[in-house]
Amino acid sequence: MQEAQMSTVPALPDTAALSALDTTRVSAKRRDFLRMLGYGAGAAALGPMLMACGSSNSATAAETLRLQLAADENFWTGVQNLFTLNPAKTFMNIGTAGSMPKLTLDLFDTENRKKAAESGNGYSNLLDLRTAVAPSFGVGADELAFSANTSSGMCHALLGLDWKAGDVVVTTNHEHGGGLTPLNIAKDRYGIEISYIPMPVGNNQTAATYQNLFDERIRALKAQGKRVRAMMWSSPTYKTGTMLPIAELMQVVKTHELISIVDGAHLPGMMAYDYGALGMDFMSGAGHKWQCGPGSTGILIIRNKIRASNPLPLPKWFPVHTSSYSTRERTTTGTETFDIAASVTACGSVHTPMFQALVNACAKWDEIGRKKIETYDLTLSAYLKEKIVERWGIDSLYSPKDDPKLCSALTSFNPFRNKADVKDTTKSGQFVTRLQNEYPQGFIIRNSGFEVIGETAQHYAMRVSTHLWHDANDIDLLVDAMWDLSGKMA
Ligand SMILES: Cc1ncc(COP(=O)(O)O)c(C=O)c1O
Structure with missing residues (x-):
């Protein structure tokens, strides 16, 4: 049966087995994934974090999928070195263009x-x-x-x-x-x-x-x-x-x-x-x-x-x-x-x-597994949303966070310390350009303008795409860079 047609989720893997994973022998990406799952103030933060986002209908299913992914050796070897992306940049605008795998x-x-x-x-x-x-x-x-x-x-x-x-x-x-x-x-x-x-x-x-x-x-x-x-x-x-x-x-x-x-x-x-x-x-x-x-x-x-x-x-x-x-x-x-x-x-x-x-x-x-890719992309996005909320507050998010049915791997938010700056199309464009030009990772994201109920002017939010070639470290560096830039532009 194709993975896309799976409707049930197999049993939760043994969490003791997960914690016993020898993290020195797994890929950096996988270590980062494990770190995302443990993000926040320990176990108390793990539940809501794992529950956030995913196409399945129950939080338990999302949690199960994430833990299964963490334990899935084939996934982590399968996504290594798939792409030929320019290492001088961090491509986070897949919503506009992807990148063909080498094969x-x-x-x-x-x-x-x-x-x-x-x-x-x-x-x-x-x-x-x-x-x-x-x-x-x-x-x-x-x-x-x-x-x-x-x-x-x-x-x-x-x-x-x-x-x-x-x-x-x-x-x-x-x-x-x-x-x-x-x-x-x-x-x-x-x-x-x-x-x-x-x-x-x-x-x-x-x-x-x-x-x-x-x-x-x-x-x-x-x-x-x-x-x-x-x-x-x-x-x-x-x-x-x-x-x-x-x-x-x-x-x-x-x-x-x-x-x-x-x-x-x-x-x-x-x-x-x-x-x-x-x-x-x-x-x-x-x-x-x-x-x-x-x-x-x-x-x-x-x-x-x-x-x-x-x-x-x-x-x-x-x-x-x-x-x-x-x-x-x-x-x-x-x-x-x-x-x-x-x-x-x-x-x-x-x-x-x-x-x-x-x-x-x-x-x-x-071959990698479509559900695994979905789980990975959404986990990165969920982690990014948590970090945005931590720095900028929940009101800065234009993307939903807590209803799994509404989540995608596109994350949209207002990065400006002065919240009204999000209505300034020039400033919004400058944020995108400066994020690419002034930070060593060369972050490529986009902005998009849209109507907000009750507002006369459009909001020009930042939009970040998270996909297979990213890991938690990319998100950490991106959030730090965006926080730094928002400070400079305040
Ligand atoms: C929601 C949506 N529809 C349509 C398009 C156009 O896509 P395409 O270039 O594949 O025609 C885009 C492109 O970003 C999009 O985001």
């Missing part, structure tokens, strides 16, 4: 050379490659398409639907242009209406908060006689890293019989989600961010059969950028009528080595 680069190079040597073409729907990766995402090959990136997947999804004038799409005010652009095209072209829900920020939310916000907005629109047709949202949002909870939002989708479109730019390679079990109509993710495939690669999941997770009929959808078109009606049962993902993947001649390299990176993630 993937080698495969890409070999396949490029083979293609050139044989004057190869790319007239293919890449069924063999899609078949290889689809199980890792909990779907069939007919439901996993290769797109050019997240934005391309959002265009495929949104511009292929049979919109009618007056259809309402409910979304958030924290969406990315990758989804908003095709949404606005649909507005101007087909006369759809867009209803934006203002997003709360910080640690005071639970998954139920977002479920209620969507449900209440949809009920209010319906009461006004509006025809709500779809929900579109980002999980997580790129602005605050809030993991809008897909399972809870899918409940709203099903209650109101809506089309569901998820901007999941950051999901592949970060979260070990099973998309068949989640049941959204579309999930557009990047191949080039957390999944560490080549640029110009994306994964678009398209629901193409009826499962218990989403019994709603499949929405009418037309491919818009394709060399493969079937006029057949889509299925009303659990068996697909045709390979709809082929119609996204196949459009003229594609650059096959790019997708071979993406599949190679996916295979590496499967």
Whole structure:
């Protein structure tokens, strides 16, 4: 069974065995991980720390996963020396761009050379490659398409639907242009209406908060006689890293019989989600961010059969950028009528080595274990959040911390001693630049501007991505540098 489809967590490892680990013989990364687990005032701090964040539904499961990871020899040897990153910098903006593992680069190079040597073409729907990766995402090959990136997947999804004038799409005010652009095209072209829900920020939310916000907005629109047709949202949002909870939002989708479109730019390679079990109509993710495939690669999941997770009929959808078109009606049962993902993947001649390299990176993630990678990334983020709270206070966090369902490996916060400085876009940009230029580790993070409820000016927060090539030491150094810089900029 694929790790992504695991629903149960094996028994907790023996903590005595963990403490007996010979830490002099394990990697520095693993020692740092153990240190993160013990962070704070000893055992009293361990509980909440371990409970914070994770995609599983119970704190005990998150705690179990972290302790299992600490004891997992294969994980720690598997992640050593995977990447070829410039050691003069510390790359903490995976939310914008990942980095291909060495093995993937080698495969890409070999396949490029083979293609050139044989004057190869790319007239293919890449069924063999899609078949290889689809199980890792909990779907069939007919439901996993290769797109050019997240934005391309959002265009495929949104511009292929049979919109009618007056259809309402409910979304958030924290969406990315990758989804908003095709949404606005649909507005101007087909006369759809867009209803934006203002997003709360910080640690005071639970998954139920977002479920209620969507449900209440949809009920209010319906009461006004509006025809709500779809929900579109980002999980997580790129602005605050809030993991809008897909399972809870899918409940709203099903209650109101809506089309569901998820901007999941950051999901592949970060979260070990099973998309068949989640049941959204579309999930557009990047191949080039957390999944560490080549640029110009994306994964678009398209629901193409009826499962218990989403019994709603499949929405009418037309491919818009394709060399493969079937006029057949889509299925009303659990068996697909045709390979709809082929119609996204196949459009003229594609650059096959790019997708071979993406599949190679996916295979590496499967080998390491997607759930382990998720656990590692979220533990780093949880540790970073704890340290931010310690220095800057809980109110500085835009990302949630305490509801595991809302956590991602993107951490967003206000670094300024004078809190109002976060509204100064110039100062925020300077913080990013100075953090890279004035500290020996060359920290690369980004900032992002967004609306905050009750405020007229946007906030330009710092956003930090934590992934496989980081360890607790990187977080410690980053927090020290950011604290120092915030002092200088006060
Ligand atoms: C939420 C979100 N959606 C879409 C995108 C666009 O991603 P891509 O470059 O894969 O199109 C990004 C990029 O950062 C993002 O964060």
